Amino acid sequence: MKNILIIRSVSFQQLDLNLPAIKEKYSPCKLSLLTHEHGVKLAEKYSDIENIFIYPYKDGFNLADKVKELSDINFDVVVVPVTNINGGGFFNVLKFSKSINSKERVMCNVISEIKSFTIGKIYCMEVKTAIMQIISLLGTLIISPLVLIILLLKLKGIEKK
Incomplete structure (x- = not known):
């Protein structure tokens, strides 16, 4: 079973559209979500998400602002949802994903295509x-x-x- 972390960088409406594709690609999987504090209540509606982690900073995702709670967890895949095709405008979230222990990093775009990315990309x-x-x-x-x-x-x- 794959251990998946989704970094919530999009609206919950977009996440609703992306979740089926993520679950289909990585099934069976254990889903976790990283969100800002104001998104926790809305995130709790997802029965498929087993763990909700809080990004403890008010600003956007930043590589320098690590989440201590995640430092000892190894994920198989980190998913960064984006609201466009190529991920433009989400550099901060893509770079932030580097701070999380993961074997693979993918971007899930607005049409739910899942594409692997590297820090070099x-x-x-x-x-x-x-x-x-x-x-x-x-x-x-x-x-x-x-x-x-x-x-x-x-x-x-x-x-x-």
Whole structure:
């Protein structure tokens, strides 16, 4: 029986959609959930989840903020649900998963595809995101003056009429 930890990084509605795929892929399994304190009551509704662990910090998941309660537990799989296809925007949770003892780390996306990931893949995603942000910034800096000049010329033409 596989010991699975789900890091709740999405809404419970999204988790409702992902749980059947997780259970199907890893059946038979023992499911545990890590959630912030405000999610405990809602997490208790899941009969399939045997253990609920509390992330004892108010902020988002952070690699530096380890959960002491999990330090002596070895999981077969850590699942990080995400609300998009590729996990973009969930770097903090993906990196946080590194703080948990696990043989395998997977991401379960919005359409319940389960994909394995490594820490190296996380950093590659982060570099790609940074490059895209730089390209977007440069594009904005280059296009903005042109758009401003065109708008000023159009405004001048409107004033004359």
